[in-house]
Amino acid sequence: MSASSSEDRTPSRNADVCVVGAGPAGALVAAKLSAAGHDVVVLDAGPRFDPGEHEQRMETHLRPGKTEPLWGMGGERDDYSTSGEQPYPLNAARVKGIGGSTLHWQGMVMRMHEQDFRLDSELGVADDWPISYDDLRPYYAAAEEAFSVAGASDNPFAPPREQPHPLPVFPPSYSDSLFAEACEEVGITTHSVPNARNSEPTDDASACVGYGTCKPVCPSGAKYDATRHIDAAEANGARVLDQAPVQRLEHDADGETVTAAVYVTPDGTDHRQTADEFVLATGGVETPRLLLLSASEQYPDGLANSSGAVGRYFMDHLFAGVGGRLDEPTRQKHIGFNTTESHQFYDREDDSRSAIKLEFLNYAGPAPVDIALGAEEFGDALLSRIREEYGTHIAMGALVEQYPHPENCIRLDPERTDDHGNPIPDVVWSLDDRTKRTIRRANEIQRSVLESLGADIDWVVGPDNTGPTYHHMGTTRMGTDPSASVVSPDCRTHDLSNLSIAGSSTFVTGGAMNPTLTLAALSLKAADAVASRL
Amino acid sequence: MELTRRDALTALSAAVGGGLAGCSAPSVDSGTEPAELDGHGVDTLAALAAVLYPNEAENVRGFVKEYASERVRRSPDHGSGVVDAIRVLDDYTETIYGERFADLSLAQRREALQEMPIATADPVPDGTDQQRVRYYLVNDLLYAFYATPTGAELAGLENPPGYPGGTTSYQRGPR
Numbered sequence: 001m002s003a004s005s006s007e008d009r010t011p012s013r014n015a016d017v018c019v020v021g022a023g024p025a026g027a028l029v030a031a032k033l034s035a036a037g038h039d040v041v042v043l044d045a046g047p048r049f050d051p052g053e054h055e056q057r058m059e060t061h062l063r064p065g066k067t068e069p070l071w072g073m074g075g076e077r078d079d080y081s082t083s084g085e086q087p088y089p090l091n092a093a094r095v096k097g098i099g100g101s102t103l104h105w106q107g108m109v110m111r112m113h114e115q116d117f118r119l120d121s122e123l124g125v126a127d128d129w130p131i132s133y134d135d136l137r138p139y140y141a142a143a144e145e146a147f148s149v150a151g152a153s154d155n156p157f158a159p160p161r162e163q164p165h166p167l168p169v170f171p172p173s174y175s176d177s178l179f180a181e182a183c184e185e186v187g188i189t190t191h192s193v194p195n196a197r198n199s200e201p202t203d204d205a206s207a208c209v210g211y212g213t214c215k216p217v218c219p220s221g222a223k224y225d226a227t228r229h230i231d232a233a234e235a236n237g238a239r240v241l242d243q244a245p246v247q248r249l250e251h252d253a254d255g256e257t258v259t260a261a262v263y264v265t266p267d268g269t270d271h272r273q274t275a276d277e278f279v280l281a282t283g284g285v286e287t288p289r290l291l292l293l294s295a296s297e298q299y300p301d302g303l304a305n306s307s308g309a310v311g312r313y314f315m316d317h318l319f320a321g322v323g324g325r326l327d328e329p330t331r332q333k334h335i336g337f338n339t340t341e342s343h344q345f346y347d348r349e350d351d352s353r354s355a356i357k358l359e360f361l362n363y364a365g366p367a368p369v370d371i372a373l374g375a376e377e378f379g380d381a382l383l384s385r386i387r388e389e390y391g392t393h394i395a396m397g398a399l400v401e402q403y404p405h406p407e408n409c410i411r412l413d414p415e416r417t418d419d420h421g422n423p424i425p426d427v428v429w430s431l432d433d434r435t436k437r438t439i440r441r442a443n444e445i446q447r448s449v450l451e452s453l454g455a456d457i458d459w460v461v462g463p464d465n466t467g468p469t470y471h472h473m474g475t476t477r478m479g480t481d482p483s484a485s486v487v488s489p490d491c492r493t494h495d496l497s498n499l500s501i502a503g504s505s506t507f508v509t510g511g512a513m514n515p516t517l518t519l520a521a522l523s524l525k526a527a528d529a530v531a532s533r534l
Numbered sequence: 535m536e537l538t539r540r541d542a543l544t545a546l547s548a549a550v551g552g553g554l555a556g557c558s559a560p561s562v563d564s565g566t567e568p569a570e571l572d573g574h575g576v577d578t579l580a581a582l583a584a585v586l587y588p589n590e591a592e593n594v595r596g597f598v599k600e601y602a603s604e605r606v607r608r609s610p611d612h613g614s615g616v617v618d619a620i621r622v623l624d625d626y627t628e629t630i631y632g633e634r635f636a637d638l639s640l641a642q643r644r645e646a647l648q649e650m651p652i653a654t655a656d657p658v659p660d661g662t663d664q665q666r667v668r669y670y671l672v673n674d675l676l677y678a679f680y681a682t683p684t685g686a687e688l689a690g691l692e693n694p695p696g697y698p699g700g701t702t703s704y705q706r707g708p709r
Contacts, residue, residue, distance in 0.1 A: 058696060059548070059549060059677075059696070062677070062696050063673060063677055064656070064657050064673075065656075065657035065658055065659055065669045065673070066659060170701065171705050172705070173705060174704065174705060174707045174708075177707075207701075208701050209698035209699075209700060210693050210697075210698055210699050210700045210701045210703070210704070211695070211696065211697070211698050212693065212694070212695035212696065212697070213695050213696060219698075220698065328708075329707075329708040331690075331704065331706070331707065331708065333691060333694065333695055334691070334693040334699070335693075335701060335704045336695065362704060367680075367686070367691065367695050368686045368688075368689045368694060369677060369680040369681040369686065369694060369695065369696065371680075372676040372677075372679070372680040372685075373657065373676055373677065375653075376654055377653065378585050378586045378644070378647065378653070378672075379585060379586065379587065379588055379589065379644075380588045382588070383588040383685075383688055383689070386680070386688075386689045387688075387689050387690075390690070391689060391690050391691070
């Protein structure tokens with residue numbers, strides 16, 4: 001980490017906009033508004049990470065032994081509880097700091113489908129969004145441009161698009177070709193994956209050089225992370241303060257506008273950042289938490305929470321997977337991202353199941369170094385073992401949708417506090433029968449493909465051992481009814497006229513697509529709305 | 535297979551990062567004086583690598599000298615751990631065999647790793663003697679070999695995780 005505690009972290013005077021959170025949502029908003037000439041200040045709880053240390057992080061990731069978290073997550077600052085039926089390992093994949101969780105993510109960026117926005121009217125399940133795919137379509141294109149997405153228009157299930165992706169697609173892998181044949185036999189159509197990863201050099205970054213450790217760290221910088229837009233914002237004159245965790249938001253006497261974000265600096269000093277507009281962009285857990293922590297006499301249940309929906313309707317995607325081995329080489333572990341998917345089972349025919357997004361993995365089984373570093377035999381015996389264990393694994397994954405339920409929520413733990421004495425978040429999470437049924441269906445499809453390949457199946461992740469994919473959504477949902485939702489279609493809170501929320505917490509339903517492209521599109525849309533008020 | 539200087543530089547790149555050409559100053563760790571691997575240190579690591587690497591690997595000493603000397607110099611904190619672990623290993627073999635590790639026969643060195651025991655120890659940088667030897671010596675040398683094409687290719691992987699081998703090999707079928 002390069003940040004020092006002596007940096008100037010005093011508030012900006014006369015800021016037009018205060019953005020809380022320097023992940024992808026906050027970075028895009030800050031870059032767009034600062035490019036338009038507005039005075040922007042960004043506050044983030046975590047540090048600035050030095051890209052020069054990413055290779056060291058990679059070694060720490062690849063080598064067992066060091067126990068410190070790769071991105072510093074954990075300890076009192078990031079403490080949480082999990083009290084639902086399904087345990088939730090909150091810190092496994094989120095990052096606090098400049099760049100946010102895009103420092104850790106894999107970088108899959110696909111648009112949600114038209115059906116995702118109208119589940120109630122089409123199927124009588126969950127809720128419709130107050131916006132359509134068409135409303136978001138130009139912002140999807142802008143988000144793809146922002147992420148330099150490498151993709152192709154070969155997906156017959158994808159929603160309509162207006163232009164090619166900014167960069168050429170990554171070609172399919174060798175194992176994709178094995179899958180393609182098997183999928184054809186069982187009637188499944190496959191297609192490419194849009195990746196937020198440079199397939200060619202751009203002004204921002206080099207092309208991918210194949211380190212293969214995309215998640216949790218890309219040493220080359222070819223994978224998009226939000227530091228690119230933080231850099232852009234700073235070049236436009238924005239101030240970005242790291243290690244400045246916001247403790248609460250304050251509002252005016254009428255309770256109609258936010259007046260200040262109160263944050264703490266490493267020396268323990270409290271500061272008040274005032275601004276004309278505030279944008280909360282701290283993810284699906286910390287955003288509702290901060291609103292709940294900002295309760296006041298006027299808003300006793302939390303700021304912007306007259307609907308009671310803040311923190312509720314927490315959703316994630318569930319992982320479903322099947323893996324095994326073939327009696328031939330499968331050429332895994334050359335790269336750390338996927339090049340083939342199938343969205344054939346994405347749109348729902350009726351209310352019996354939710355969405356499934358099928359993935360064909362390029363990184364099944366252990367790499368030689370994984371085997372070697374835990375080996376109990378050496379020399380020729382070790383090489384023999386590596387040859388036996390590496391090279392013939394094959395696996396499919398899937399993201400499975402869960403519909404929103406108010407009882408799945410982020411709430412404040414009544415007993416435990418963080419390093420600043422604030423109640424920690426409590427994640428209450430469970431899976432309903434429809435979700436479990438959909439996971440089972442995903443497993444059936446995956447099994448049929450692997451059996452067609454002739455694989456010996458040796459693991460299944462199904463409804464009983466599934467886990468989250470760390471896509472936190474739904475906890476400040478969008479809607480037109482202020483009594484049932486937190487933000488309006490332009491992501492402004494119903495209750496406070498100068499407070500917007502950027503991020504996946506505004507999702508009404510989560511679909512089964514990785515959410516970052518959609519949250520980026522919504523953030524760009526929110527930025528337009530903020531700009532129109534300045 | 536002949537281990538070359540290029541293999542060693544590739545391993546170094548995986549361990550301490552790229553941009554090694556012309557480098558002179560320690561750049562990875564901070565606040566620690568550069569450590570140095572003396573001739574005995576190189577001998578010890580080469581003797582250990584001869585146990586860890588497969589028989590078909592040739593010029594092991596040259597590879598280890600090139601890799602480990604620079605690794606220790608460029609990462610002083612890590613280098614101190616390496617130097618300390620060599621002392622631990624020698625203390626053990628001097629007690630049991632009356633000789634330092636590098637002076638043992640290949641069979642004795644294999645036996646020592648099993649008996650100490652290193653083979654079953656978890657790699658822990660601030661752990662017990664065995665755990666530190668596993669982390670700083672055994673796993674360092676295995677990482678240099680198998681996190682690069684040098685060793686991974688023997689198992690059919692030209693571009694292993696940790697190595698920036700480009701984006702064409704994943705598309706190719708088996709040779």
